Amino acid sequence: SQQGEEDPQALSIQEGENATMNCSYKTSINNLQWYRQNSGRGLVHLILIRSNEREKHSGRLRVTLDTSKKSSSLLITASRAADTASYFCAPWRSNMRFGAGTRLTVKP
Amino acid sequence: GAGVSQSPRYKVAKRGQDVALRCDPISGHVSLFWYQQALGQGPEFLTYFQNEAQLDKSGLPSDRFFAERPEGSVSTLKIQRTQQEDSAVYLCASATEENIQYFGAGTRLSVL
Numbered sequence: 174s175q176q177g178e179e180d181p182q183a184l185s186i187q188e189g190e191n192a193t194m195n196c197s198y199k200t201s202i203n204n205l206q207w208y209r210q211n212s213g214r215g216l217v218h219l220i221l222i223r224s225n226e227r228e229k230h231s232g233r234l235r236v237t238l239d240t241s242k243k244s245s246s247l248l249i250t251a252s253r254a255a256d257t258a259s260y261f262c263a264p265w266r267s268n269m270r271f272g273a274g275t276r277l278t279v280k281p
Numbered sequence: 282g283a284g285v286s287q288s289p290r291y292k293v294a295k296r297g298q299d300v301a302l303r304c305d306p307i308s309g310h311v312s313l314f315w316y317q318q319a320l321g322q323g324p325e326f327l328t329y330f331q332n333e334a335q336l337d338k339s340g341l342p343s344d345r346f347f348a349e350r351p352e353g354s355v356s357t358l359k360i361q362r363t364q365q366e367d368s369a370v371y372l373c374a375s376a377t378e379e380n381i382q383y384f385g386a387g388t389r390l391s392v393l
Contacts (some may be wrong), residue, residue, distance in 0.1 A: 181292075184359075204379065204380070206380075206381065206382075209343050214387075215372055215386070216324065216372070216374070216382070216384045218381050218383070221379065221381060259323075260369050261323055263382075265380050268337060269314075269326070269380065269382075271316070271323040271324045271325075271326075272324055273323045274323045
């Protein structure tokens with residue numbers, strides 16, 4: 174099955190700093206997605222990168238994908254306290270599995 | 282509707298009781314997923330529908346768990362003879378053709 178594994182498990186930074194989270198997976202994929210989850214809420218889709226893409230931007234988010242290394246990274250620039258949440262990567266081919274996520278805390 | 286709707290938001294059940302959790306997906310979304318999420322963990326896949334067909338139920342933890350989507354829209358996750366270990370948040374998501382998933386707020390199940 175497709176399962177992403179996020180690293181680090183937890184990350185604490187100051188407001189204004191950049192946050193980088195990494196994801197590794199094991200098999201070939203069609204696309205890879207990143208989701209955010211605020212405490213007590215459902216997951217929210219952030220960005221999708223296709224297997225033939227290497228980098229994608231959306232606002233303060235930058236995602237990279239290296240299919241040869243089976244890894245992806247999510248960069249959040251100029252972080253805000255409101256970015257505090259858990260972040261999950263989700264590799265997709267015929268199914269999707271979520272890892273344990275990265276718990277990001279942005280201190281004001 | 283505007284988003285994925287799940288009901289009830291909270292359910293307290295006595296051990297041994299049967300429960301039914303409902304999911305109303307976004308209109309037109311063919312795919313629907315159920316997940317179970319324990320506190321501090323990521324969502325664990327339970328089952329997946331494409332229209333009314335249940336294509337993958339490999340994540341259902343036991344035969345006490347049953348899901349259906351008879352008309353390819355609303356889905357129900359049923360748990361029979363609930364146990365304390367079933368206590369969790371149950372998330373439903375419907376998805377676009379590219380499998381971008383839209384999640385409901387979840388149903389928090391507490392089994393006493």
